[in-house]
Every structure is written in C-alpha cells, then in structure tokens.
Amino acid sequence: MGINALIKSIKGKKNLGIDDKYVIEILDKYLKNQKIKELFEKDEKFIFKNKEFKKLVKEIRKELYKIHGLYQVKKQSKKQELLNKLQKAKNIDEIKEISIEILKQHTSSRERLNNYKKLYSEILKIKPKSILDLASGLNPCSIVLSNFKGDYYAYEISRDDVQFLNKYFKIIRKYNLNGRAFVKDITKNFNYKRADICFLFKFLDLLEKNRKLFVINLIKNLNCKYLIVSFSKKTISLKQMKNTERKWFVSLLNELDLNYRRLDFENEFFYIIELKLP
Template identity: 30%
Template sequence: MTKAITGSDIDAESLTREILSSGKYRNLGIPGATVLDLINQAALQTDDLKTVRKLVKQKMHNLVAPYLGDADYLQAQNSLNIAYGTNSPQEVRKVCLQILASHASTRERIPILSEFYSAIFEETGNPQSILDLACGLNPFSIPWMPASREIRYHAYDIIEPRIRLINHFLHLNGMPQLAETRDILVQPPTVKADVAFFFKEAHRFEQRQKGSTGTFLQSIQSKVILVSLPTINLAGSHSKLDQHRRLVYDSIGNFPWSVKEILFENEIVFCIRKGE
C-alpha cells in the first residue's frame, strides 16, 4: 500500500488504517485498496488532509450504504443451517426471502423474483458460469435460477462478513465457494463467465468515479452483461428511467455492442452483448 500520495503530505496508509479501524467499518473487512482509491481520488481535488478525510468518509458512507439495510449474518447463517437440515426447498426459499428482504436493493425485486430470472435467462439461455458483480445479497436469489446447482457462481462484494455468508450458502447448496471480497472497480475480476450480473450498481459507480462504468464493463470477461438499474428513486416519488437509460447508453456508446432492454415495474435490465 502506498504510504504517501505523490506531491502531497497526506499519508495514505495512515489515513486508510484510521478509517478502517473506526467503529463504523472495523468489522466489515473492507479492502484497504478501496479506501486508498478513495483517498487518491480525493487528493486530486485537494491536498488538505482534513478535506480529504471528509471527502473519503462521505464516499465510504455512500459506498457501504448502511441506509439500504443489511442481513444479520450470524442469524442468517443459523437460519440457513436449519432450513437445509429440513431437506425442504420451500424452507430454504423462505429463509432466502428473509435475507433478500433485509436490503432495499433485493427487497424491491422480491415480488417479481420468479418473473425476473425467467425473463433474463430466456434472453441469455441457462449459463454454466455467472459473475455477480458488487453482488450485495443477490446470490440468495439462486433458488429461483434454473439449474442453479450446476452454475459456477462467482460473487464479489467489499463486505467480508457478507461474502462469508454467501460462501456458506453456496456450500450448503452443493456449489463451489467462489464468493470473494473484492473491490471490483479497483480490481476488476479476470474470471471468464457466460453471463455477468451488474445489478443496481452502475449509478453508484458513477457517483464514486464519474465515467468509470464503460471502461469497467469493457474489462469484464463475459460476452453477455446484464446491467440493471432502478426505474424509480428509493422513496418511490419520481422516475429515474430516462436518467438511467442515458447513463447506460452514454457509458457504452463507444463500443460496438448490442443492447436489449427488459423492463419491469421498478427495475430495467439492459442485456448487453459484446459479440465476438
């Protein structure tokens, strides 16, 4: 890890340790590379340590997004153990729904869960491998995916306890434990897959680093990328559809890729095909 930013008196390593050891983040296992990237971005705007610290903390709050909710990881693990012990797919789905409901992003999708995956896999076919990029709690949707146990499911998130729970779930489901704590903006995965999910994250990428989405999507080793974005704001008070369409098409406009839209009530999916 870089100790100081070139041309600045800011000690990036010390500031990274300070932020990650704070009560807000010390138990989340967030990669140091994430904080260092935020420090470097802030240092492009100012070399004042106090201002850099403030900017980084603001970005961290938006990145971790505690206001969206989260699972109780220990309780969720215990509930999954009990559900799988019953050998009842219905009990497993019940617990997965409880986990999905604990975060706003996946909670919004629950009413259309079966319809959602039926529609997107009708478009892509049944993949043998998936990248779930900035996955959040979406892997707990696996029971609604066709031939789920045959899928090599690579999931990436910056919250380490979340990744541990996902790997435990994959293990219980008889699947390889391929979830990984990784900041995909700083270190895009190099694994090749049939399909990549990038659900409800592109707008947050742009808030973190404007103009980053297109380059990121280009780096992903999948010929089919499913980018989804909400069609309304979190409060449900106004439409975001036109704004989010512009975000996607502006991001990929320089690439010779085809796009098909799949529109749901609260979410739009852009099925992007990179071609050969």
C-alpha cells in the first residue's frame, strides 16, 4: 500500500493540515504490533475494508484530535478571508480589529480575548525583546494587541496554521514585529530559538504520558529567562472544572527550586516561571 494513500486515509478531511511526519511517527508505534504489521502487507482494497484498519484509523485520529483538533474551528476558509482583509488594512487599529476576528477562529484564543490586555500588561513588565510560542495555534495573532516590539517565534504542528502565521507575520512586519513560524512536534524535539520568554498555553493537559519528563526536558533545553505555562479551568467538554489545581506541576516547580507566581482568569490560569539560565 502506498504511504501517501495511507496517510491521507488516516488523516481524513479534518486533519489534512497536520504534517505527514507526525502521522508517520504515531503509525510507527502501532506497527510494533505484529498483527498490524502483517495487515499492511496485504493489498490496498483488503486493508481499507479490514476492521482492524478502521479501528487503527479511529485510534490515530483520536490522538490527532487531542493535539490539533481540540481547539480548531470548522470554517477554515474564514481564516483566509480575514488574511485577505488584513492585507488591505491601512493602519495598526485596523490590524488589531482583524486580528481579534482571527483569534475568534480558534477556541483557545477566543476564550482568552477578554484577558489578553491584563495578561500582556503583566508579561511586558519583564520587558522582553523576543518571544517563543510553543504549540502556538493562532495565539501569535494576539501580540499586536500589546505594545510588544521585537522577535516572535511560533512552533506549531499544523502546517496550515504555520503557513497562515507566516503570511500574517509578513503583513505586520512594518509595525516592528518580526515573526516567524515553524512546523514542529514539540514533544519530539527541544531545539528552539533563543528568546526572553517562552509561552506554553493549554498544552500540558493534552499529554497523556510523561508530562513531568516533558517539562523537565523542556526547561533543561530552553534558552529563555521566563517560561509562562497555562492551564484551562474547563474540561475537554467545556464544563467548568470542580478542581483546577495541577498539583503535579506545582510540585515539580518546587522540586526544581524555581520561582513562580500564578495569574488567574475566569477560564484559564497562568504560571509565570523564572528559569535559571546557565
């Protein structure tokens, strides 16, 4: 069976923007099962009709949804429409208005809209000249709502979002915001640009395994002065959590002897963590 046809079948329409390499990495885990491995030695027609293959596709799409689809919206064409409007914007006020509409296209950034002003007022007290945004989604489009001027590096697993962000950054460059976006699975590679601050918003809850190890490796490899991590106060089904504490994370910060403070909003809370640079 051809690898391109296989990946396309696994992704389906909703996940076409995800990099093929990431899908292959997930698939490789399942190919360790001898039964699955033998299945892929059959002809294409047999594979597509096989119950085990359909079950496999369902499982992989479930993983893709947790990392990519959870905060996405259905009308992807709306983003391109807004990008076209952005290109015609005459001033920074119009840029901000359209950027707010862009942020509404992503569940996570839409929930954060009323909080960006206070959030960035706290963050900019650090006086950063560069920002790193991991698993960024469309969050980079919020930076124009602040007074930040400098370099912005976004890392995102969705190739579609990365292409969109690079077009966005190109348009706003004349306002002293120099941004670039990169396709990357941040759980596999910890090689990032150097920056004053690193954002990691609403990501850690998506990791089912090795969350603690991921954070340790991230902190060890980051070349940043501050790490800002956020957690949702809502469940995946968007219901309010009874207990929002992430005790494992606070315990880890204490174990690593890191200074931090917490910033709370209605639907999300943030840890502003001071890292120990070598």
